[in-house]
Amino acid sequence: MKNLKFLLVLPLLAIVACSDEPVSDSLTEENGAESAFVDDFTEVAFPAEYGRVSDVYFGGRKLPVEELNGKYVYQGDIFLPENSTTKTPVDLILEAGEDPSTTDKSTGRTEFLWPDNTVYYDIDPLLPNQARVTDAISHWEANTAVKFVKRSSETNYVYFTPGSGCSSYVGMVGGRQPITLADACSTGNTIHEIGHAVGLWHEQSRADRDLTITVHWDNIYSGREHNFYTYVEAGWDGADYSEGLDLGSIMMYSSYSFSATGSPTITRKDGSTFSVQRSKLSAGDVEGIGVMYPGPTTTTEETTTEETTSGTGETTTGTGGTGTTEPEPEYINGEYYTIEGVTVLRKDDKWWVQKGKNWKEVELIDGRWRFVK
Numbered sequence: 001m002k003n004l005k006f007l008l009v010l011p012l013l014a015i016v017a018c019s020d021e022p023v024s025d026s027l028t029e030e031n032g033a034e035s036a037f038v039d040d041f042t043e044v045a046f047p048a049e050y051g052r053v054s055d056v057y058f059g060g061r062k063l064p065v066e067e068l069n070g071k072y073v074y075q076g077d078i079f080l081p082e083n084s085t086t087k088t089p090v091d092l093i094l095e096a097g098e099d100p101s102t103t104d105k106s107t108g109r110t111e112f113l114w115p116d117n118t119v120y121y122d123i124d125p126l127l128p129n130q131a132r133v134t135d136a137i138s139h140w141e142a143n144t145a146v147k148f149v150k151r152s153s154e155t156n157y158v159y160f161t162p163g164s165g166c167s168s169y170v171g172m173v174g175g176r177q178p179i180t181l182a183d184a185c186s187t188g189n190t191i192h193e194i195g196h197a198v199g200l201w202h203e204q205s206r207a208d209r210d211l212t213i214t215v216h217w218d219n220i221y222s223g224r225e226h227n228f229y230t231y232v233e234a235g236w237d238g239a240d241y242s243e244g245l246d247l248g249s250i251m252m253y254s255s256y257s258f259s260a261t262g263s264p265t266i267t268r269k270d271g272s273t274f275s276v277q278r279s280k281l282s283a284g285d286v287e288g289i290g291v292m293y294p295g296p297t298t299t300t301e302e303t304t305t306e307e308t309t310s311g312t313g314e315t316t317t318g319t320g321g322t323g324t325t326e327p328e329p330e331y332i333n334g335e336y337y338t339i340e341g342v343t344v345l346r347k348d349d350k351w352w353v354q355k356g357k358n359w360k361e362v363e364l365i366d367g368r369w370r371f372v373k
Contacts, residue, residue: 041254041276043077043189045167045180053223057086064226075202075227076258077166077193081173092342093353093362094370112171113199117293118147119172120157128183133160136190143281145295146198158197160190168196188278192250195285199292203245203252204266207232212245213266221260228258228265246284252276342369 051068058072058080065072065080072080121137123130137148151157156174163180166189179193204213207230215228246252255264255273264273281289290297331337331346344362345352352359353369361372 039254039256040186040189041252041278042257043166043185043192045071045073045077045079045163045165047165047182049164050223053226054087056080057089058084062089064229073167075205077168078196078201079167079169079178081169081177084173092369094368096371096373098370113292114146114156114172117145117295118149119194119198120149120151120154122151122157122159122176124159124161127160127162127181130160132181132185132187132190135187136194139187139191139280140194140198143286143297144289144293145297146289146293158194166190166193168193170196170201171199172197186278188250188280191281192278195251195281198289200251200285200288201231203249204228205230206245209245212247212269214269214271216263216265216267219259219261219263219265221258224258228253246282247274248277248282249285250278250281251285339364339369344369 046068049068051066051073053064053066055062056065056072057063063074063080065074067073070082072082072085074080123133127133140146141148156172157176158168159176159178161178161180163178163182165180165182166185168179169177177197179190179197181190181193185193203209204215205228209215209230217225217228220228253266254276255266256262257265259265267273286297333346333349335346337344337346342353342362345354345359351362351364351369353362354360362369363372364370
């Protein structure tokens with residue numbers, strides 16, 4: 001389960017208009033006889049469709065996405081919000097003396113996590129088999145401190161709706177945000193997509209993944225290699241809430257995700273394949289969610305650890321899940337952090353950012369970085 005250190009100080013997403021400048025394509029996929037191997041453990045938004053691959057900027061970082069049906073699709077099943085994604089770099093640091101309250105750079109920004117641990121939702125009446133949604137919600141509520149409340153007049157909410165595949169946005173992006181579920185999307189796939197909606201990314205892209213797994217690039221379907229990049233390669237700091245890659249995470253790719261020939265694209269370091277699951281949140285998933293959404297949690301269902309299933313039936317709170325408010329993060333001098341989309345250095349109890357060959361002091365005001373002088 002992927003959660004970066006920048007989530008501890010939530011990166012507000014700068015809502016800016018997309019540029020009309022042309023995008024330099026890294027690849028244009030053509031439908032052909034060969035297709036990427038997709039199994040039940042690889043959620044994709046548009047199965048058997050291939051879009052133009054280009055680089056966009058989201059949260060101040062460059063990400064490779066496929067442009068499909070008017071959407072920016074990241075790592076197969078993640079939608080990036082169009083109104084906070086640009087095709088040109090966005091300056092996330094204000095000039096010295098610039099007032100964050102008067103600049104349009106911060107207009108319309110939304111919180112990444114759901115306030116008060118509460119996700120509002122609604123279900124499209126046309127969605128078949130709605131029990132998979134209610135069962136997935138029940139599983140989340142039984143194992144985490146996240147609450148799901150049927151929407152009445154709330155502006156920000158998740159909308160479970162039919163689609164050609166399984167997909168979701170990451171975190172609360174503002175307004176009605178769809179979670180699409182094709183008929184083939186199971187309850188486990190729904191648990192996975194809810195994971196994205198509350199703020200989880202994919203497990204296999206965490207910074208330390210190469211200590212546990214090997215990515216076999218030659219076996220990946222041409223044009224889908226970007227789905228396997230780590231978040232560090234995208235510019236995030238890569239710090240995770242849980243220790244070590246969790247092969248049992250419901251957010252983990254399988255050994256055969258996006259395989260061109262059916263050969264494994266991911267193996268353990270010894271070359272062996274591994275089993276993943278789409279049944280329930282793993283113990284590592286629950287641990288990370290406990291940091292993001294702290295609070296008392298009574299576990300009534302089993303959770304998985306690595307590739308085996310275990311359950312104690314005991315009360316579990318997750319990291320920081322004691323019912324108290326989340327403690328302020330401690331920042332260590334000499335360490336780098338990614339906060340509000342900007343990688344900064346903590347030094348002499350101040351914040352510094354590299355600008356060219358020099359280091360410039362910056363300060364965080366109302367969720368925006370600003371040069372001190």
